[in-house]
Amino acid sequence: MIYAATLSPAAPTFLPLYRQIKALVLRSLEAGEWKPGEAIPSESELAARYRVSQGTVRKAIDELAGENLLVRRQGRGTFVATHGEPREQFRFLRLAPDHGEAGSYASRTCECRRGRAGAEAARALDLKPGDAAIAIRRVLLFGGEPIVLEEITLPAARFKGLTAERLAEHEGASIYHLYETDFGTRMIRAEEKLKAAAADAVAARLLDVAAGTPLLSIERIAFTYGDRPVEWRRGLYRTDRHHYTNALF
Amino acid sequence: MIYAATLSPAAPTFLPLYRQIKALVLRSLEAGEWKPGEAIPSESELAARYRVSQGTVRKAIDELAGENLLVRRQGRGTFVATHGEPREQFRFLRLAPDHGEAGSYASRTCECRRGRAGAEAARALDLKPGDAAIAIRRVLLFGGEPIVLEEITLPAARFKGLTAERLAEHEGASIYHLYETDFGTRMIRAEEKLKAAAADAVAARLLDVAAGTPLLSIERIAFTYGDRPVEWRRGLYRTDRHHYTNALF
DNA sequence: CAGTGGTCTAGACCACCAA
């Protein structure tokens, strides 16, 4: 192994071995050498491949598992995380009913068109003025009731061929799972900005509330490998019978 | 060391050594053997004390550091985390201005009285019908502007002697730091529920907005060691020029 | 320079799972 310091004399004057291994595993992940849901090689195989001890591989994998990129399963192996599993389903959707258990979930796509991105979305996604984008508008239903109105903007280059039909086939499952299966794009993390806003006429109609009703407005930028922003969205949430949950540590 | 399985034949049939060490360190932390901001004994000292290897102590401390209960500082030692440090200051206050840098911060206490807890607070804090509570009402100012109106409810038994004067002396610093210094109560984690709500007359006056303005409503329960809830609060946030930030992983 | 946390190794053994 070669210390990064040897290659780039900048910043952290020293890069531990396990971080270099982590970067190598990350590169394989990003390149799709192991697909979401698949097992990666065992710790001892990786140790042999990279010529380091198993403990060093272990520490690299520990960090990747901590970042939800890998999932360890004792006795079975280490797997590439996927948004397809029920457990991961609601990691990015933190809405809960005020009372009782979470009921059914479904999405209804209103619109899916190709065109220019809005100013905010273009800035968030680093799109150049001429770049095409895909705009989706949909309503999320909980227990059959319309609770969330969402606008999603995607760079057309990465999500070529995404259609309303394909979205319709996928209703009920996480859209991030569709991104994985159809476009090989896995969402790693997201940043959100929350505000309160009054419902305009469109939102009022689609969410079945009076115009002016306070709604929770959530703007999100989602990132894939390499911290590349690849999805922008704004959601308007009815919070009369639901709330957004957050945990602080 | 004794395996937990020997003591309680229930649930996880096996409790690793490092978890037992972690529990012992946690007990010392909770008992105040080492105070916030102080250094705990070195890894080798703890290894000797508990008769385990340094690596095992290390793994226990790793987890506690991951939960923000301890802070490692290479070359210096491991310290008990505190809300007094600037770095920890805004861990529980996730408001940011829409544009520009975060400006000054201050709090202005409107009211601090002893009495009965509200129904919601009493339920959240596990208070019995007769238990006394302390109710605080305050306004948080950012850049000199009133942005947040907060009601805080505390169990009177734990926060005996908390007065408006003491709060006033503490303006500008985190109230969680005051809890630590004056009452030996350190907040470990919190759960929040976010909603959008219309400003009522009182909120409108104190936040200098029109009645009916959409506000972000945040209800929080904060926990100390042993997952004991010891603070309930509801905040109403003006979000016309600020937003609540959240990161999803 | 001594002391602390941080890294790396090698090896033994345990817990869990699937076949």
Add this chain to the structure above:
DNA sequence: TGGTGGTCTAGACCACTGC
């Protein structure tokens, strides 16, 4: 029963801090 991840140890050495 064999393979995988999980735990534990002992020891060597490195990086950082403060005296």
